[in-house]
Amino acid sequence: MSKSSGKILAQSSAPCLVEANSDDTVSHLWFKTEPIDRKFCYRAVQVQLETLSGDQGLDTSELNKSLSYSWFELAIYKDAKATEPSKKNDKPLVWRSHGNRTDPLDDRKADTLHFGKIFDRRHDLFDYIEVGNVIGVHVCAKYSGWLNDAQNGRLLCKFVNYDLFSPSSWSIGDSVETSSENAGKVEDGVYTLTPTTECDLTSESNEQTDKIWFTTPALDAETISKLQDIQLFTVVRHVGQPQEGTGDNIWSWFDLVILENPDSTTPVKNNEQALVWRSHNVPVGHQGKEELFGRLFTSKVDDIFSNLKPGNAIGVRPSTRFVGWELHASSARLVVRVSKEVTRKPLPKPKVKWGKIIASNADLEKLLKDYLGKATPQGEPGAQSVETSLLNQELRADRTYGQNDPPLRLLSLDGGGVRGISSLYVLKDIMRQVAGDENAKPCDYFDMMAGTSTGGLIAIMLGRLRMTIDQCIAAYTDLAKKIFSAGVLEKVDNAADTGARYSGEVLAAAIKSVVGQYTQNPDAPMRDDKNDCKVFVTTCRADNLNNSIATHMRTYTNKSVDKSFADFKIWEAARATSAAPTYFPRIKLGDFEYIDGGVGFNNPVLLLLLESRLQFGFARPLGCLVTIGTGMNPNIALPETGSNVLTNAASAVGTVFALVNLITSSEHANQIAQGFVDSEQYFRFNLGKKILERRWVEKVSPGFFGSIFGEKDKYVEHYTPENWLKIAKALDDYGQMDDLVRMTKVYMDTEPEKGQATKVASKLPPKTSQRLPSTVKA
Known part of the structure; x- marks a missing residue:
């Protein structure tokens, strides 16, 4: 059996003429190979370039006598689309093949067949070439008067008919006369496979971002039955600088994957x-001075071995993200x-139809993108959520995604100024029925x-502060009085100075006071990984409103995201989520300024549905989702932003948009979520739909409309868009709170809310009941 054979890797399709007009090198890419495959990496032993070419003829100047400034190079390109050679340590992967010979017999038309340097396995070209790369041929010339006239060229390669290197051979004892299809009969023992x-x-x-670095040989049934354990060791260093706020999360790592065959680039699916x-993982700052030890996979414990089929290979896949x-x-x-x-762990019967999980994630991703887009002013790029892209x-196969954990219970709370008191009384009624204990x-x-x-x-x-409902009502009422107690003149002065009607310092001080009361530290951190109840609040970066990014400030580390934003203080997160435009000044945290998440x-x-899937696992069942509004009417269609009615009703178009969005986006999100979650699991409470009923409001709380429209006009038709805007604007009127409490109590005692x-x-x-696991088990 022949041990080697030659092959044309690539050849030119047209001549290439390069002329130099200065001391600078002129280099043109003449032709290139198809993407390099696994066969080349493991079986190629020599590469050589042949050209039919010439230069300008004899140069008689002393400077260039007996020298050649007309030559050819081989270069490695990342892929077929790349336009510049790849680099290693900032040095281009380019090597000289040969020059055009110049002697007294040459003239301009004297083309000669040139055989370039033979690149063999000892050369760097073979060290750096990878599957998917291409080899390009450069035509080069330097110094004025020099040219390279390349007529024809071809790149030749010599192959052997067996794999030269592990991991495609188990040992040097495998016969070089044996084809790879019959190779792989291995004796008992420990084998070490390495990349090239x-x-x-x-x-x-x-x-x-990932790639298959190297693989085992194709595995036959006998070898699979004898695999006992496998472990990866790497010499690797972490380079680059992750974004600030990453915390303990690591996004550089190595996987073991099952491939259909050694040439495959994507894992098999089951x-x-x-x-x-x-x-x-590759720890941040690891310099590669010591070898990293991977997890030991054993046939008794790990199902990687049970998933193997004849012809498969095990691949090593480095990965990064963010x-x-x-x-x-x-x-x-x-x-x-x-x-x-060998004792083999049997494959468990699947409990989850992962195809349905994938489809559900895709549906949620589409719904979120639609919602975020509509939460953005018309004509501007749609709002974004980093978490959405992770769906x-x-x-x-190495994660259960919460499939074995009990159903989740989730609570979502709308924004809405002082009307948040309504949310608390809705929740108070629910908790009374759950526990029968006012201190629950x-x-x-x-x-x-x-x-x-x-x-x-x-x-x-x-x-985060673990309050009872009554404690929260007391703290919330006190906060409202402190924060919104500024008189008209003071509010105008604040607006002139800061663009906001109320003092951010007063808000921060009031929140700190509450935090200090319940933690003994006004600057207590938002992060509380020991608390089984996970909390996040939404906010937006103020520098990027035209392309808003929803930011989740968490009390925990979410292992599925790059940054958890959990390292802020409690009062900072509370201040950021409350920084409503025109009400409170924005707040600067780190390098960015943040505003109220209610802007979008x-x-x-919907963000809660997304976050809970990332934190607890895509397969964790949902028990119930309670979402509570703040008394904003869901059914009034407001005029277009910028209309005369709205412009007259508010001081700025930006304020009007925020108010319109506050009402419409809240119910839009509710409608989307209601269609996505099973009706037996989804519960929405919002006093706003009862405020639409004039007779009901006047019966339950006769002074409510009078406090907004004035006693003289309180009996007019209140449900025109412009009049509803007056109601919506009163987010800072803490004098409404008693009316809202009264109406909420009656609302919760009326069907269908009562049931x-x-x-x-x-x-x-x-x-x-014993608390549930707080995170998904790997």
Whole structure:
């Protein structure tokens, strides 16, 4: 059997003429290969360029006598689309092949067949070339008067008919006369497989960046039955600088994956779940001075072995995610133990239809993008959520995604100024039915709470500060009086100085006072990883309103996202979510200024659905989702932003847009969520729909409309868009709070809300119930 054979890797399709007009090098890409495949990396032994070419003829000047400034190069390009050679340590991967010979017999038309340098396995070209790269041929000339006239060219390669290097050979004992299809019969023992190249990865977006670095040989049935354990060791260093606020999360790592065959580039899927298992992380700042040890996978414990089929290969896949994460791996060892004495873990029967999970995630992603787009002023780019992009992530075999955990209970709280008092009395009625105990704490019954603006303040008090409902009502009422007590003249002065009607310092001081009372530290951190009730509040970066980014400030570390924004103080997060434009000044935290999340995300219910999936797992069942509004009417259609009515009703178009958005986006989010979640799990309470009923309002709280329109006009038709705007504007009128409390109590004692509250109570666990796991198990 022949041991080697030659092949034309690439050849020119047209001549190429390069002329130099200065001391600078002129270089043109003449032709290039198809993308390099695995066969080249493992079986190619020599590469040589042949050209039929010439230069300008004999140069008689002393400077260039007997020298050649007309030559050819070989270069490695990342892929077929790349226009510049790849670099290693900032040096282009380019090597000289040969020059055009110049002697007294040459003239301008004397083309000669040139045989370039033979690049063999000892050359750097073979060290750096990777699957998917292309080899390009450069035609070069330097110094005025020199030219390179390339007529024809071809790039030749010599191959052997067996794989030269592990991991495609188990040992040097495999016969070179044996084809790869029959190779792989291995004796009992421990084998070490290594890559032929180094590996560099740089993440430039929120999407995962990965590649198959090297693999085992194709596995036959006998070898699979004898695989006992496998472990990866790497020499790798972390380079680059992750974004500030990353915390303990690490986004550079190595996976072991099952491939259809050694040439495959994507993992095999089983029940739509990718057969991927994490080996180990690359710690931030790791310099590669010591070898990193991956997890030891054993046949008794790990199902990677049970998923293998004849013809498959196990691949090593380095991965990075999120901007700033990079890795550079210089070498690795994949150590495999083969033994006749193997106990195999059987594959469990699937409990989840992962295809449905993927489809559900895709639906939620589409709904969120639509909602975020409509939460943005017309003509501006749609709002964004980094978390939304994570819904399409790969579903891995090494994670359960919460499928074995009990159903989740979620609480969403709208923004709405002083009207948040209505939310608290709705929740008070529910908790009374759940526990029969006035001191019951909602944090003991809900797994996650989310809030915006007023809702964010309440979520922090109930979840992070672990208040009872009555404690929260008292604190909230006191906050409202302190914050919104400025007189008309003071409010005007504040607006002139800061663009806001109320003092941010007064708001911050009031929140600090409450935090200090319940934690003994006014500057207590938002993060509280020991608290089973997870809380996040929404806010927006003020520098990016035209392309708003929903920011989740959390009390916990979400392992699925790059930054958890959990390192701010409680009062800072509360201040950020409450910084409603024209009401309070924006707040600067770190390098950015933040404003009230109500600008785009006043009802955080969709963001809560998203966040809970990322935190607890895509397969964690939902028990109930309670979403509470703040008395904003869902049915009034407001005029277009900028109309005369609205312009006259508010001081600025920006304020009007915020008010319109406050009402319409809250109910838009509710309608979307209602269609996405099963009706037996979704419960929305909002006093606003009863405020639409004039007779009901005047019966329950006769002074409510008079306080807004004045006694003289209180009997006019109140439900025109412009008059509803007057009601919506009164978010800072803490004098309304008694009326809102009175109406909310009656509202919760009326069907269907009364029956709905009873149903919610039945879905929350009793007080003595053991708390649920707080995060998804890997």
